[in-house]
Amino acid sequence: MDGPFGDISTPGRLADPAEGVSPEELALAARNHGLPLEALRYDVTPPGLHYVLVHYDIPYAEADDWQLTVGGRVRTALALDLAALRAFPAVTHRVTMECAGNGRARLSPRPVSQPWLVEGVGTAEWTGVPLRALLAEAGVEPGAVEAVFTGADHGVERGVEQDYQRSLPLADALGPDPEVLVAYEMNGAPLPPQHGHPLRLVVPGWYGMAHVKWLRDITLTATPFTGFQQQVAYRIRQSAGDPGEPVTRIAPRALMIPPGFPDFMSRTRVVHPGPCVLEGRAWSGRAPVTRVEVSTDDGRGWYEAELAPADGHDWAWRRWRAPWTATPGSHVLSARATDAGGATQPLTQPWNRGGFANNLVQRVSVYCPPDG
Amino acid sequence: MDGPFGDISTPGRLADPAEGVSPEELALAARNHGLPLEALRYDVTPPGLHYVLVHYDIPYAEADDWQLTVGGRVRTALALDLAALRAFPAVTHRVTMECAGNGRARLSPRPVSQPWLVEGVGTAEWTGVPLRALLAEAGVEPGAVEAVFTGADHGVERGVEQDYQRSLPLADALGPDPEVLVAYEMNGAPLPPQHGHPLRLVVPGWYGMAHVKWLRDITLTATPFTGFQQQVAYRIRQSAGDPGEPVTRIAPRALMIPPGFPDFMSRTRVVHPGPCVLEGRAWSGRAPVTRVEVSTDDGRGWYEAELAPADGHDWAWRRWRAPWTATPGSHVLSARATDAGGATQPLTQPWNRGGFANNLVQRVSVYCPPDG
The missing domain is CATH 2.60.40.650 (Immunoglobulin-like)
Structure with a gap:
């Protein structure tokens, strides 16, 4: 055992060429789920058919006492409940979301992780507040370069205990098209638990890892974020030591x-x-x-x-x-x-x-x- | 190639002892999904977290032109649309439903099919018409022994082309407790596509195979039903030639x-x-x-x-x-x-x-x- 979590949380690995899908990959496939391909018939994917990928557990969250904080390099730190968020003008975007690992199980050698074939996708109508409206309210301070988003799901991954966190460059966070949303509705109803109830980020055009679920904090930073999901996971690399390139927008x-x-x-x-x-x-x-x-x-x-x-x-x-x-x-x-x-x-x-x-x-x- | 479907539809098999989960088992695991175990926290499972097992494709079905027929050994054959079904007094039952194959992937040797670990379960509030009310309206003829239920999902299984069909002994179909429902709502909303929209059978206490989804016909028969899902699948047997015992109610x-x-x-x-x-x-x-x-x-x-x-x-x-x-x-x-x-x-x-x-x-x- 190396770290505090010993051999329960090990480095990423590749499957042996003759290795079938492992019990741990099956456990992920049984928890998460894809779009049954006949559901491509719907313009907007009905709840329960849209793909879901949850890194840790679905956190228990009541909308009534949820609070989103906005801080870091802003003029006025904010703490907003759902009522405060609903007081901003609402915007709805129809967005196709795809898991960054979609297709992974067809690779050889196969990276051992959530074993998607081709079905890690779905399209929904997301309603919420444009992120740029929230950041305008808070006031972006000079020197801010990224927005870091923290979700409430908590776990260990390759030895690192963490809340799920991802960042966006400020230009992407503030862009008008695609317009990033802090969403509280999916297809006209409150978010289901597995899609981030009561709040999630929606980043049109980007793979799913950017759309932070169970969103509870947004912090503007003066330096690029170096957290696990940004610098360790979700990089396109050929070997474990390669720094790699970040995963960003969805390929056709x-x-x-x-x-x-x-x-x-x-x-x-x-x-x-x-x-x-x-x-x-x-x-x-x-x-x-x-x-x-x-x-x-x-x-x-x-x-x-x-x-x-x-x-x-x-x-x-x-x-x-x-x-x-x-x-x-x-x-x-x-x-x-x-x-x-x-x-x-x-x-x-x-x-x-x-x-x-x-x-x-x-x-x-x-x-x-x-x-x- | 033996039958009309050749080698695309083969007999059931057991995995070799060293065989990992196969690509076809993974394809089923990616389509169907279980209950993430943290969702046991909810008395009633939110949509999208309740387990789903679909044998073939989710059929496309519009509630507006759906018709349920009731025939066979009845005095008056019925053809009922959703409005006619909603005109009967509605009943709601909270039911825990579990897939008959839950736990299959932990067996050794492993039967090759939907590879559930333990998560093939969920609880919902189902609202609809008691089956016994529909059969009283139609009038059960003497000599009827079973009710056969036909769903709209169509496919091939071990060489047999079929609509999904299951039967219940008449005593179970007419019993007051558990009371079988023809359900049109799940948790107070129309059934989602993957749970049988617009109509499904709900048989409290029985494994999932009895709860026929996309229900379009009920026929009372004078002899026990011998269809594929009754006599070939869903039997507890030790060898392929063993006639076996039917799978019925959920074990604790x-x-x-x-x-x-x-x-x-x-x-x-x-x-x-x-x-x-x-x-x-x-x-x-x-x-x-x-x-x-x-x-x-x-x-x-x-x-x-x-x-x-x-x-x-x-x-x-x-x-x-x-x-x-x-x-x-x-x-x-x-x-x-x-x-x-x-x-x-x-x-x-x-x-x-x-x-x-x-x-x-x-x-x-x-x-x-x-x-x-």
Whole structure:
């Protein structure tokens, strides 16, 4: 035993090549949950279908006695209860949120952590106070460079006891678009416990680690934040010693609603022969999605999908559709998004040690039985 | 390839002793989800925290054009929309529901299916029409022996294409306590998609497979139902050829809210030295829970927990509490329920091929660091 937590809290590791999913990965998969892909049919994901990733425990929190403090390099420190927050003009943004580790379980070697396949995503309408309105109320002091956000969930991670904390550069915290929210409603109702009740940060376009749940403090700092979730976790690195690059905005991705019906255990889809419409959603946290292509031959050939017109929800997914005529046999279907910045999805995934920011194209296995 | 679905839909299997959790088990674990154990704190489980198990896809269903048919051996066949169902007097029951496969992933050898640890459970307030009221309206014909319930979810399982179907003996379908409901509300709101929107069966005291979701037909039959989910799946058997016994009511179980705080990856709990209160819930679908005992030394010694008084919710879990003084070192905490019928939980789990109706005592690993 090295630190105070001994061998219960060990460094990150990679799975051995022949190692199946471990009991501890299964324990995370049983607690957290993804979006069942048929739920891509909803513009806004109903509660319970949106992905959830909780680092430690869901804290017990009553809205009635919750207090958000705003301090550090501000002219006037604030302590705001829910009523005070609701007194600010409310803003609603529709936001597609994706876990930074989405796709991790498809990597080889597999980083041992929450073992997402492709379903760590969801879209919700978040209502709250713009962070820039709160910071204007407090008054940003000269020399402030970052805003540090502290949540109430408490635990140990790789030997470090902590409340979950993340920061944003001040320019991002104050930006008008995307506009960061301190949110108290999800889809028009108070936040559910697992989504941060009663308050969470929402940072449109960024991976989920930025959207601090159970938010209880915002502190402006004169130096960049060096806490665990900023400097140790959520870095794109090739080796344990590499300082790495921070995980920030969501890479483009398209997902398909798996067509037909599934086998219970293999999840392979059965599609009867004939014409059908493939459909799904596509998003990017970097720039609007401008193109979706579909492949029905395991990535060899691609054709254009029809992308739904822009609807003003620039930080949420867009619907796409493409026709396909199923023929008897086995098929692998895929979709691929490209955004206005030219970023697209790889067919072979660049690897990083944390398994972050993957956007390898989805592969949907379909079996089309002989007709009749 | 044997049947029409070839090798995409294969017979049930057991994992090899050294086999980790397989990709297909992980795919089920990522879709379905359990109750994060800290959510045992709520009398009624908030949406999104209650366990969910969907065999195939969540069907798309609009309440406005949903129709429930009642037929077979009845005097008057019925076709009821939601408005017609809401015109019957409404009844609400608080029910603890548990997946029949809860605990499966802890068995050795492990049946390959949804890999639950202990978290396949939840408690909700279900509101709807008593099934016996619907069947009285239709009029039960002489010779009816079972009621067969058909849901809208469609898929393949071990080579058999099917809508999800289950039956109940007529005596259970008509019984006053537990009273079976055709439910249209969960916790006072319309059913969420993943819990059967707009209609599901609720069978208090029975494992989850009986509570048919997306209910669209009830048929009274003159002979016992022999469909897949009744005669092939959900049987307690020792070998593939054994006809087995049907899975019915929930065996007693107690679960503890894991004390202290967790390590992210190992989920081991950290509890500081000193007195604390262990608490959790206990339930049985066979008879009221009359006793909960706690062990803090990995099952060697047991002492009595204090069970909350009966509150009239006979088919829902009861809260329990027990004091513990944490001392530096490693500990394994457990709780064990006993019901009025004398049934209790085993310390070593009897095995069956489907991994059903397990109620092995929970083991919560705790590390108590040296003080100061």
